[in-house]
Amino acid sequence: MEIVREAAEGVSTSELAARFGVTPRAIQYTIKSDEERQQDAAVPVAAVSVKVTVAELAAFDAVLASAGIETRSEGLRRLMQAAGGVFVPDAQLAVEMTRYRASLHEVGNGIAQIAKRMAEAIRLLVAAKRFAESISAAHPGRKSRHHDVPGNRADDEWCGNDETLGHEDHHEERDKATSPSGREKR
Numbered sequence: 364m365e366i367v368r369e370a371a372e373g374v375s376t377s378e379l380a381a382r383f384g385v386t387p388r389a390i391q392y393t394i395k396s397d398e399e400r401q402q403d404a405a406v407p408v409a410a411v412s413v414k415v416t417v418a419e420l421a422a423f424d425a426v427l428a429s430a431g432i433e434t435r436s437e438g439l440r441r442l443m444q445a446a447g448g449v450f451v452p453d454a455q456l457a458v459e460m461t462r463y464r465a466s467l468h469e470v471g472n473g474i475a476q477i478a479k480r481m482a483e484a485i486r487l488l489v490a491a492k493r494f495a496e497s498i499s500a501a502h503p504g505r506k507s508r509h510h511d512v513p514g515n516r517a518d519d520e521w522c523g524n525d526e527t528l529g530h531e532d533h534h535e536e537r538d539k540a541t542s543p544s545g546r547e548k549r
Contacts, residue, residue: 366390367397411439430454 366379376390383390415423427438 366393370394413439431457 366383369379370376370390376387376394379390380387423435423438427433427435430438432438432441
């Protein structure tokens with residue numbers, strides 16, 4: 364493997380690709396394949412060969428497909444592990460895990476919605492603060508009251524029962540108008 368040896372010596376993938384007439388991606392794939400081969404060679408393995416009838420093989424493939432196992436090798440490996448007492452998830456556990464996954468997904472969506480609403484609220488608060496600051500800058504030295512906004516009635520015009528609005532206690536006594544509840548006008 365000349366490519367692998369030269370790459371280990373520090374030759375760039377683009378140089379190797381030009382010299383061997385392939386793409387840099389092909390060089391990277393070759394290097395990665397060699398690394399995986401070396402890892403596989405480090406773990407001792409044994410091959411197993413089994414002869415079965417066509418019907419038995421079809422039944423085994425059907426069981427693997429229903430369990431979501433993609434290869435026969437993985438299916439045989441799990442079967443051997445189960446025979447040795449290693450924990451292998453069963454169908455009931457798989458259904459339960461699917462239910463938990465769906466539940467977790469719903470919780471995640473809820474958290475995302477909360478975060479989105481919090482971000483919106485923060486944007487609104489920042490905009491309100493900037494608006495208030497711009498009004499204050501436009502009228503320096505003026506003591507502002509929340510009713511001093513164009514379109515609102517002046518503080519001394521009483522326009523209904525303040526108690527129903529939960530609005531009655533924050534004005535200074537001198538600014539309160541006489542109301543049906545018996546408050547006196549200054």
